[in-house]
Amino acid sequence: MTAFLLAGSVGFAAEKKERISDKDVVDAYAYYLGRLLVLRQEHLDFRDEGFRWNKIIHRPVGGVKWANPNLDVAYSEAWVGIDKNSCTMLEVPKITGRYYTIQVLNGWGETTSNINERTFPRHASGKFAYCLKDSTVALGPDVEKVILPSAKSRILARVELGADPSQAVALQKQIKLYSIGTPVIAKPVAIQIFTNKNLPGITAFDNASAVLASEADINPGMEELQAKVRSIQNAAKGSERTRLNEVIRTRAIPDFGAHFLKLGRAGNGWHHPTVVGNYGSDYRARSAVNLGGIWANNSKEAVYFKTNTDGQGVELNGSNVYTMTFPKDRQPQSLVRYFWSVIVVDAEKFQVVPNSLQRYNLNNQSGLKTNADGSLTVIFANKLPSGYPQSNWLPTPAGKNYHLTMRFYGPTAELESGRYFPPPLVKVGGSLAKAESSSTVLK
Secondary structure (H helix, E strand, O other), X not given: XXXXXXXXXXXXXXXXXXXXOHHHHHHHHHHHHHHHHHHHHHHHHHHXXXXXXXXXXXXXXXXXXXXXXXXXXXXXXXXXXXXXXXXXXXXXXXXXXXXXXXEEEOOOOOEEEEEOOOOOOOOOOEEEEEEXXXXXXXXXXXXXXXXXXXXXXXXXXXXXXXXXXXXXXXXXXXXXXXXXXXXXXXXXXXXXXXXXXXXXXXXXXXXXXXXXXXXXXXXXXXXXXXXXXXXXXXXXXXXXXXXXXXXXXXXXXXXXXXXXXXXXXXXXXXXXXXXXXXXXXXHHHHHHHHHHHOOOOOOOOEEEEEEOEOOOOOEOOOOOOEEEEEOHHXXXXXXXXXXXXXXXXXXXXXXXXXOXXXXXXXXXXXXXXXXXXXXXEEEEEOOOOOOOOHHHEEEOOOOOOXXXXXXXXXXXXXXXXXXXXXXXXXXXXXXXHHOOOOOEEOO
């Protein structure tokens, strides 16, 4: 009897020791969600968007049905699948006088390649071959070999529309993608297809081992987090399942949501990711970007700012009128080598807000009118208030919160350093009307 009690107490101690802490659940969920979001997109792309492996899709200019669309560029997209015995060929036309890049991302949302005149100055156009490190494929002397770290990758090609969108579209359609060989491509791991509004609970961990095995995380130091994910999967098979699901719902998801809204450094009500495109150890930032603007590029290519508040931290309301004023000597075009833009999206799916103007962003091609003193004021409101030019107005959703994203392509060193923040949004007719309305540079 004593031996039985002793054995039982030892078993109880072992079970208690192995109990997963709430903090471990919060951390593991924020990490694991980043992979689930990319995997969800793989499923949706092939199920709903007509994707085929190693076939490029040239999106019509002005497409707006995905999260945080970039309406400044002609978009082309593809999924690349390769193995030891195959490579995927990319052909890029000569593009001069406008921004372009062909970006490759892996299954965690990490940027693994950019092809343009900055990263390949001696071979900025022509033929490229995406291959694995151990590829056996023979390539011609005119082909630039690009080693990818994974068998599956996502491509986004961007060609700046600029002042002549028709020329951009002509260049876009000259971008070609095709396979050499017949790659064996694994089907995506089955997952629960969830929405941004209803993130998954404990059921997402039921096949966590298969999800993690389907794509290696190229960032170092992630082994401990992956072990926590697997521990949750194992514990969820037993009596801990209900508790773990409750922790996910009441702690992990709210914690991730709070991080998402306050991503990176803050200034003037704006948030600037300290890392983007390549995230290192900041897995929370990676998951947050995958949720709100999947396929973000790295800061060498673009710098992003996001907000859903005014300069005082009060949530934006689409029924209010807000202004954002850039001083004469600090207009946004002075901060880039290529172009900038600002876009309004809703607070749930991060898609554009329908409006009678069918205007969803403003940029350096919008014909914006400056003020008498040379400054530039942009207006955000459901209806254009009197006294402001229509060219400078972006419509907002009446009575609802919304998000703004500013993009700066070809950022200056000041932008890359993370010290600059755009001017705050100032509520017209309210207590914010006297707020500081200039850009800020942190010291």
